[in-house]
Amino acid sequence: MTVPEFSPAFWFLAGAVAMLVLPARARASAFLLFPLASLIHIWFLPTGVLQAYAYLDHELILLRVDGFSRGFGLAFSLAALVIGIFSLRVTDRLQQTAALFYAGGSIGVTFAGDFFTLLIFWEVMAVASAMIIWAGPGRAAAGAGLRYLIFHLFGGALLLAGIVLLWHGGGGLEIRRFDAAASPAVILILLGVLVNAAMPPLHAWLPDSYPKAGVTGSIFLNAFTTKVAVYVLIQCFAGWEILMWAGCFMALYAVCYAVMANDIRLILSYHIISQVGYMIAVIGVGTEFALSAASLHAYNNIIYKTLLFMGTGVVLHAVGTTRLTDLGGLARRMPLVVALYMIGAFAISGFPLFSGFVSKAMILEAMGENGGWLVHVLLLAAVGTFLSVGIKLPYYTWFYRESGLEVKPYPAHMPLAMAILAAACLAFGMVPGWLFAWAPSAVEFQPYSVYQVVEALQLPLATFVAFWFFRHKILGEPKIALDLDWFYRKSAPLWETLFITRVNRVFSATQDILDHWTEKAFAFARNPARLLREVPDRFDANLQRADLGSNVGLILVVVVLLTLLSLW
């Protein structure tokens, strides 16, 4: 089948415009059409550079299809479609419009062939996702959205600076793999991308904002920004050894915070970072197999992480809180949700027969061959994964003790959307060939080896035993763990003084001086006679008339002059 060759991002952008005009009743169902169209479109797109325009002396490539962009494009479209099903009850026009813009930006980056096009869609993503956060409830969402936007505009500025330097250096703007011997331009681009990948220490925007969005908002946010960054890292920075170290550090750092977190959406938010760490580590390896592992893990991650976020979304919708210390004993009221969530939890923990097992086995294989002992860091992160997402979150949310919370009914399309994703988790785990079919290059790999299965069973078993022993101690008190956002949140008054109050003061002082002198000049111009003698502020004809004697004298002089003139 031949399909029109334009970027599938335009389906989403058209959808966003449609959301602005459609009535509330039609919007939520119409929402589904656009990701569906994109899904079919990408499926049939041929490979190669398909849509490009000359602009100035530069070529804008809006559509470049290869194995990576096709896979990521399909995964993003699928995520948007299934989250659309989950969100069928949403009537908020702003959120629906922003969601489609956001997904469109992600797809636009995925199919961009040059950095200029990439940058435009990158900024679309930043602004649209900030809108989604602002749609969340309360003042917390407003503040977090603003911090999020500032952070991402900063990241976009780094990216722009890198792109300008790259252009200036004459290297051309085509998206390509950079050598590890880096120029300042390439480093700036890397930093800009790492902001979106939430690489510590550039990560604090993510756990700060994602848990504060609305029920469906945080599900949307989890699927796109970080995975788009992973895609760009695969295309441009494969084989950079430093990414191997950074990724392992990232996986472990974030999983520790996930273990500490009390809010279930915060646990999952930190966990996004940890999972992206796995992908980045294996991108650092850079072999063809490693890049396949990174992509397949990203696709799997989009699927099971969305499923997990949906589980917490149902809890928030039905109970109204996401704090573990308030929850408990809800399993009997939502058994289907618990079962579907656990499929996602087993998948993310890499249990045999679940999708995460296959891609995690590939990552461990690639890291084991090239990364030496670093693979043990990833194994430790895997322990933390099962501890936080696989046991702690479900155990204290749905079991442990009776919280007595009232459970509101939730619509059937919510578990339906979860079931679609859960089916994918099981299918890819049981038939790895279906997953490998998505890989950018042919994968010859047998994940079900004795070594992999033994490792994938013994680690969670040990984790479970340790958890069970300490289960009354782990829940703790409702507290937050300070992260690096402390630096800019606590110092906010200082920045406000420096960049707002002080600047305002300079402006207002200048204004005062100008006002003062303008007033003086104005007063002078209105009555210049003041300069010569004492006169009242306003001109008054009666007060400033000359006295009678002078007037009579003046008349006399004129009469005498006229008389003389007539006698001449």
Added chain:
Amino acid sequence: MKLVGWIFLFLIFAGTVAAQYWDDPAKFPAYYFVYGLLGCLLLLFVTKVVAKKSIMRKEDYYDRS
């Protein structure tokens, strides 16, 4: 958890140990179990003991001016 559950988990564990021994007798068959147990205790120690004394704050920490 009921006894049946523990027996079930123990059977899985025994199965993995047997499989590992059969695959490569030179390796320690419960290596990943021990690694997981120590790793989990380390994570719990770091997050529940060290972090509690250093970076844990009340939830309204950022709201108080």
